[in-house]
Amino acid sequence: MIRISDMTMKQTAEGFSLSFREKIELAKLLDKLGTNVIEVEGLHGSRTDALRIKSIAMAVSDSIVCAPVEMNEQSISQTWDALQQAKHPRLQVCAPVSAVQMEYLFHKKPDAMLKAIAETVEACAKLADTEFVAQDATRSEAAFLYQAIKTAIAAGAKTVTVLDSAGTMMPEEYSAFITGLYEGVPSLKTVTLAVGCANTLSMADSCVIAAVKAGAEEVKTAAYAFDCASLTNVARILAAKGSDFGAQIGVDVARLSRTVEQIQRLCRAERGKASAFISGANEDDGIYLTAHDDCDAVCAAVEKLGYDLSQEDRVKVYDAFMQFAEKRDKVGIRELDAIVASAAMQVPSTYKLENYVITSGSAISATAHMKLTKDGVVMEGVYLGDGPIDAAFAAIEQITGRHYELDDFQIQSVTEGREAMGQTIVRLRSSGKLYSGRGTSTDIVGASIQAYISALNKIVYEEEEA
Numbered sequence: 001m002i003r004i005s006d007m008t009m010k011q012t013a014e015g016f017s018l019s020f021r022e023k024i025e026l027a028k029l030l031d032k033l034g035t036n037v038i039e040v041e042g043l044h045g046s047r048t049d050a051l052r053i054k055s056i057a058m059a060v061s062d063s064i065v066c067a068p069v070e071m072n073e074q075s076i077s078q079t080w081d082a083l084q085q086a087k088h089p090r091l092q093v094c095a096p097v098s099a100v101q102m103e104y105l106f107h108k109k110p111d112a113m114l115k116a117i118a119e120t121v122e123a124c125a126k127l128a129d130t131e132f133v134a135q136d137a138t139r140s141e142a143a144f145l146y147q148a149i150k151t152a153i154a155a156g157a158k159t160v161t162v163l164d165s166a167g168t169m170m171p172e173e174y175s176a177f178i179t180g181l182y183e184g185v186p187s188l189k190t191v192t193l194a195v196g197c198a199n200t201l202s203m204a205d206s207c208v209i210a211a212v213k214a215g216a217e218e219v220k221t222a223a224y225a226f227d228c229a230s231l232t233n234v235a236r237i238l239a240a241k242g243s244d245f246g247a248q249i250g251v252d253v254a255r256l257s258r259t260v261e262q263i264q265r266l267c268r269a270e271r272g273k274a275s276a277f278i279s280g281a282n283e284d285d286g287i288y289l290t291a292h293d294d295c296d297a298v299c300a301a302v303e304k305l306g307y308d309l310s311q312e313d314r315v316k317v318y319d320a321f322m323q324f325a326e327k328r329d330k331v332g333i334r335e336l337d338a339i340v341a342s343a344a345m346q347v348p349s350t351y352k353l354e355n356y357v358i359t360s361g362s363a364i365s366a367t368a369h370m371k372l373t374k375d376g377v378v379m380e381g382v383y384l385g386d387g388p389i390d391a392a393f394a395a396i397e398q399i400t401g402r403h404y405e406l407d408d409f410q411i412q413s414v415t416e417g418r419e420a421m422g423q424t425i426v427r428l429r430s431s432g433k434l435y436s437g438r439g440t441s442t443d444i445v446g447a448s449i450q451a452y453i454s455a456l457n458k459i460v461y462e463e464e465e466a
Contacts, residue, residue, distance in 0.1 A: 003250075004218075004234070006039065006221060006223055006231055007196075007220055007228060009026060010068075011224070021407060024052075024056055024059050026223075026266060027040075027063075028060070029262055030063060031063045033252055034252045037064040037218070038063045039067075040067050041067075041068075042075075043078055050078065057082070057084075057089065059405060059432075060087070060088075062088075064090045065083065066090040066091075067083045067089075071095070071120045080124075089128045091131070092133060093121050097135065098136035098139040098140040110144055114148060118152075121156055122156055124156075129158050131157065131194070132153075133163065134162050134163065138162070138164040142184065145181075146184040149162075159191060160188060162194075163220075164196070164207065166198060167200030168201065169203075170207075171209070175213060175214040178195070179215070182215055193216050193217055194219065195220065196208070196219070197229060199225070204229040208221070212242075219234055223259075224267040235251045239251070293325075298321050298336075301336060305340070307340055307344070313344040313345055319343070340436055341436035341438035342438050344436070345435070347458055347461035350457050350460045351372045352453075353450065354378055365385070367384050368391035368395040369381075370395040372399050380399065383395040402459075405428065405429040406428060407428060407429045408426075408427040423440045426448065428459060436455055437450070437452060438454060
């Protein structure tokens with residue numbers, strides 16, 4: 001079975017970027033398609049990066065979720081903390097093996113690079129399935145490349161990837177290169193050999209197919225390809241002709257076109273510099289309702305927001321909507337979101353806010369000290385975050401031991417003036433279902449905490465009732 005690895009999320013190009021929510025949606029689409037490996041971006045030092053990897057890890061059911069690490073203990077530890085909730089986690093160790101990249105870009109001598117490879121792969125292999133990626137492999141000295149691969153395998157790598165980073169090889173050259181690897185490194189037959197090619201000469205698709213014929217068992221592609229092999233082309237070729245050379249794939253080719261079209265629309269979408277937590281609908285979607293709309297119309301708009309309401313909650317939301325709509329000419333989606341948050345699935349409070357202390361400033365990191373009660377027992381958590389709200393949410397996660405995907409976070413003004421009331425809406429996603437909570441206060445951090453706990457209690461209640 002040939003494994004298909006998708007690198008869409010790791011690509012960088014001018015004008016190409018995906019929001020937090022779009023990356024999670026991309027991962028879900030690839031997972032449903034049957035893509036074997038989904039590669040994600042690594043950590044860059046922010047709390048949002050860790051939250052992104054955690055959310056993707058929890059959203060993916062069948063695919064391997066692969067996250068790269070840097071060659072140091074801190075990176076390995078932080079990446080593993082974010083990734084470990086994945087059902088099939090993989091840590092990826094990338095190292096340059098050509099002289100030009102080792103010495104001029106990474107400032108390492110060959111012996112130092114081999115030592116770093118051994119130490120990093122060994123540390124990762126103690127935690128999870130580990131992949132070693134030999135960057136710029138086709139321009140390296142054969143003897144050193146073979147030694148680097150042997151070192152990685154001995155340290156515990158289960159997958160070894162060789163990249164034609166320059167993209168200058170023709171298919172027959174790449175095939176001969178793969179054959180030479182198997183001859184030069186006999187232990188390579190005990191692990192999975194993966195390949196990837198830059199598309200400099202528009203030959204990436206042909207090169208990875210040639211590599212598969214020569215014995216490669218995993219190929220790096222992208223559903224939205226810039227400079228690598230195309231997922232669509234490679235999957236179709238292997239599905240149609242793979243049996244001629246003993247290659248099969250697990251990708252659902254029947255839904256390939258439709259899924260890739262969805263992914264490409266996602267990647268090509270124009271986007272502004274809004275929050276990373278973008279809702280599934282926006283004011284431009286044209287969702288406006290009035291008091292003349294019936295229950296079916298209101299519930300259809302609620303479904304477009306992403307909610308799956310019970311029959312009882314449909315009635316509650318419609319009743320609350322009518323009370324609100326009678327005072328307004330029209331009701332927009334943000335108001336409808338707030339109505340759902342306040343009216344749907346009102347449950348007993350498993351977790352209650354006792355008190356909190358937030359410290360923040362331009363010269364210090366934001367810190368949240370939270371106290372919650374559950375069944376009369378006080379529980380505390382302290383966490384540093386990128387801001388007061390990020391720190392507060394992280395402290396709640398620490399206390400409860402639960403992490404859920406943050407689907408949306410909204411702040412709205414309810415009244416005017418210096419003492420204006422602020423309203424926040426927090427939408428959390430658990431097992432694909434949306435839960436929302438609302439908080440109102442003159443203190444916007446306090447309102448955010450109320451909203452988060454409200455949504456959390458709804459999830460906990462439904463989990464305990466199941």
